[in-house]
Amino acid sequence: MLRESYTAIVERSEELRGDFATEPYECGWAGEAIFFVRILEREGNLEGISLHVQISPDGIRWCDEGTSVALGEEEVAFCKVVHFGNWLRLSGRLPDGASIRAIIALSLKA
Amino acid sequence: MADQARAVLNADPMLSRFDPLPRIIYHDDFNRGLRGWVELIGNYEDSLDSMLPQYADMRPPMLSSGTHWDTGTHGAMQGTYSMKLATRARAGDISVSIKRVTWRHRGPVRLEAYFTFKPEASELKLSVDDVRAVGVLFDLQDEAYRWMPHWRYLNALEGEPVRSWQFKREREPFHDIGGRAETVSHFHLAPTGWENVPDSGQILCYNEVATKFNWYYLRMDLDLASRQITHLQCNDRVHDVTDVGPMMIPAMPNLDCMLNVAFWVETDVDKRAFLYVDSVLLSGEW
Numbered sequence: 001m002l003r004e005s006y007t008a009i010v011e012r013s014e015e016l017r018g019d020f021a022t023e024p025y026e027c028g029w030a031g032e033a034i035f036f037v038r039i040l041e042r043e044g045n046l047e048g049i050s051l052h053v054q055i056s057p058d059g060i061r062w063c064d065e066g067t068s069v070a071l072g073e074e075e076v077a078f079c080k081v082v083h084f085g086n087w088l089r090l091s092g093r094l095p096d097g098a099s100i101r102a103i104i105a106l107s108l109k110a
Numbered sequence: 111m112a113d114q115a116r117a118v119l120n121a122d123p124m125l126s127r128f129d130p131l132p133r134i135i136y137h138d139d140f141n142r143g144l145r146g147w148v149e150l151i152g153n154y155e156d157s158l159d160s161m162l163p164q165y166a167d168m169r170p171p172m173l174s175s176g177t178h179w180d181t182g183t184h185g186a187m188q189g190t191y192s193m194k195l196a197t198r199a200r201a202g203d204i205s206v207s208i209k210r211v212t213w214r215h216r217g218p219v220r221l222e223a224y225f226t227f228k229p230e231a232s233e234l235k236l237s238v239d240d241v242r243a244v245g246v247l248f249d250l251q252d253e254a255y256r257w258m259p260h261w262r263y264l265n266a267l268e269g270e271p272v273r274s275w276q277f278k279r280e281r282e283p284f285h286d287i288g289g290r291a292e293t294v295s296h297f298h299l300a301p302t303g304w305e306n307v308p309d310s311g312q313i314l315c316y317n318e319v320a321t322k323f324n325w326y327y328l329r330m331d332l333d334l335a336s337r338q339i340t341h342l343q344c345n346d347r348v349h350d351v352t353d354v355g356p357m358m359i360p361a362m363p364n365l366d367c368m369l370n371v372a373f374w375v376e377t378d379v380d381k382r383a384f385l386y387v388d389s390v391l392l393s394g395e396w
Binding site: 004006008009010012013014023024025026027028029057058059060061086 | 143144149158159166167169170172173174175177178179191194196198230231232382
């Protein structure tokens with residue numbers, strides 16, 4: 001049996017600033033996931049900024065899972081996560097004056 | 111359908127609840143993955159910014175177990191997973207998923223699906239008017255026309271219950287995309303131009319709480335040869351299609367034999383709206 005896999009583009013080029021989180025994504029069927037963050041545009045100082053994986057019991061209430069992805073100078077950054085239950089999202093907080101436009105891909109595998 | 115063919119369908123629990131035409135073009139049971147259903151995206155050239163803004167964010171479909179804060183996993187009609195479309199929590203937001211194939215015979219086709227829809231269970235309220243609409247559309251082309259049957263259940267509009275089926279034949283304007291005169295785009299799901307299917311009021315089984323799912327049957331028949339919508343049905347209600355028509359557009363480049371099907375959901379309030387599709391069957395006669 002082939003392992004099921006699916007990549008969802010959970011954020012595409014919308015300007016992100018201040019506090020933000022990607023939309024809830026249901027993926028309880030998957031056993032492993034990678035968030036890829038491809039920066040299309042950046043503005044302001046992003047030094048030391050990380051986005052944090054969050055999990056949820058119901059898709060409404062969220063807690064930090066403990067994994068994060070650091071936004072460096074490279075175009076694409078990623079983080080891996082396992083044992084995440086039924087929902088995943090990525091949240092972040094950008095400082096005043098900073099913003100990004102990114103394609104955030106959630107790559108899932110059973 | 112011949113008795114023998116019907117008997118074969120009845121022997122398969124996954125197929126016996128459908129009434130397909132003789133050839134099954136696809137049968138998507140979402141316990142086996144998303145099976146070619148993908149987020150709809152608008153046309154673009156050189157930059158995503160060239161896209162019509164309404165198409166910029168139609169949200170990726172998910173495989174949902176229908177899990178809720180109060181009762182846990184509801185599951186699907188058969189098995190655990192259904193395809194879930196989710197809007198953002200912003201009134202008027204739409205989520206659209208599409209499957210793209212081509213036709214091999216210009217004859218009758220039939221789309222059947224089992225589906226339900228719900229608002230996000232983020233409030234302890236009835237919330238029955240929070241989902242604005244769910245719908246299904248075809249995007250088809252033959253040698254003369256691109257034609258697009260659109261059919262939606264308008265559940266509520268600006269807080270008022272409607273509970274009626276509508277269709278859309280009014281075309282939306284085309285816009286040039288990019289600077290090379292190669293690509294155009296039109297936002298055919300715009301809120302304008304919808305018409306009531308005659309006598310199409312229908313109360314569906316919302317069932318009181320946002321976390322309870324009851325699944326509905328949907329059927330839409332077309333004749334690719336005559337470019338007619340020939341049958342619209344939800345559960346036990348067969349609707350009058352006498353005056354129901356599709357959008358008609360002169361044939362466009364590189365869309366030959368196109369046979370696309372899309373589902374969508376639209377929210378009426380600043381709350382996510384969800385469409386769940388348990389299974390889809392597209393069949394044809396040839």
